[in-house]
Amino acid sequence: MQNKIGSQAFVNKTLNENNLHAKKKFGQNFLTDQNILNQIVEASDLDRDTAVIEIGPGLGSLTERLCENAGFVLAYEIDTQLIPILHKNLARFTNYEVVNEDILKVDINKDISEKLGKFKKIHLVANLPYYITTPIILNLLSQTKKIQKYIMMMQLEVCDRICGKPKTKDYNALSVVIQYRAMAKKVCKVPRSVFIPQPNVDSAVVKLQLYEVAKYKAKDEQFFFEFIRECFTQRRKTLINNLSNKYDKNKVLQILKEINLNPAIRSEELTIEQFIYIADRLK
Numbered sequence: 001m002q003n004k005i006g007s008q009a010f011v012n013k014t015l016n017e018n019n020l021h022a023k024k025k026f027g028q029n030f031l032t033d034q035n036i037l038n039q040i041v042e043a044s045d046l047d048r049d050t051a052v053i054e055i056g057p058g059l060g061s062l063t064e065r066l067c068e069n070a071g072f073v074l075a076y077e078i079d080t081q082l083i084p085i086l087h088k089n090l091a092r093f094t095n096y097e098v099v100n101e102d103i104l105k106v107d108i109n110k111d112i113s114e115k116l117g118k119f120k121k122i123h124l125v126a127n128l129p130y131y132i133t134t135p136i137i138l139n140l141l142s143q144t145k146k147i148q149k150y151i152m153m154m155q156l157e158v159c160d161r162i163c164g165k166p167k168t169k170d171y172n173a174l175s176v177v178i179q180y181r182a183m184a185k186k187v188c189k190v191p192r193s194v195f196i197p198q199p200n201v202d203s204a205v206v207k208l209q210l211y212e213v214a215k216y217k218a219k220d221e222q223f224f225f226e227f228i229r230e231c232f233t234q235r236r237k238t239l240i241n242n243l244s245n246k247y248d249k250n251k252v253l254q255i256l257k258e259i260n261l262n263p264a265i266r267s268e269e270l271t272i273e274q275f276i277y278i279a280d281r282l283k
């Protein structure tokens with residue numbers, strides 16, 4: 001039991017036997033806690049009719065659990081050295097494929113059609129490499145509508161931003177852009193001590209459930225997302241000061257008046273509906 005995939009003993013032994021060190025440049029922090037693995041799997045709502053896309057399978061700790069519980073696992077791993085180790089650790093399964101590619105360079109819709117065509121339910125499950133958490137999520141959300149749920153381990157601070165509500169310190173552009181498309185919920189907090197090597201920050205698991213029927217609809221989504229970035233350029237500034245670099249100040253003031261907002265309001269006080277109203281009117 002001590003050497004079960006995902007235990008401390010297993011991770012240390014596998015790295016030693018293969019003369020490997022966790023690579024910082026790939027954000028490698030291997031999970032060693034069975035209880036956290038269980039919580040991730042439970043939050044992932046898996047069954048044999050569901051395919052999983054995993055990013056960064058590493059040594060296969062989470063992948064093993066996903067193969068046990070899902071119909072198929074399509075895993076993207078950038079580190080070529082880990083590929084033979086993964087195949088060895090997953091030898092008892094036939095319902096997986098490891099693709100040795102950078103997830104940021106993948107044509108995900110093409111891969112889903114070609115490799116997961118028979119699955120209607122597709123969930124993304126990952127212990128993400130922290131150095132590219134935000135680009136991975138934003139890329140996938142903008143590229144594809146075929147993934148219904150995202151269950152992801154990430155830095156606690158990023159999780160709090162993603163789940164942030166208006167009028168709190170955590171609410172920022174990332175909260176708005178993600179909550180525009182999905183219901184975001186923190187599943188659990190994860191202490192740094194359960195990883196090898198131990199990162200400098202604590203982590204958390206986030207669950208995003210995409211709206212089947214859009215909850216919010218901006219007239220021009222590209223314009224809306226750019227507008228949101230402008231709104232939060234400088235946190236200390238008022239909304240109007242952030243926006244007046246790019247948009248006509250008087251027009252913004254007039255729009256704020258239309259929805260009874262104080263001209264000195266800060267971006268973190270606005271709801272998603274209010275942002276959409278302003279963006280639509282500016283467009």
Ligand code: SAM
Pocket residue numbers: 026027028029030031055056057058059060061062076077078079101102103104127128129130132
């Ligand atoms: N899933 C394993 C676990 O939980 O122990 C490893 C998680 S580790 C935090 C992140 C993994 O993502 C590593 O295996 C790393 O090599 C991989 N990775 C890093 N950048 C990647 C990228 N751009 N595309 C695909 N995989 C990547």
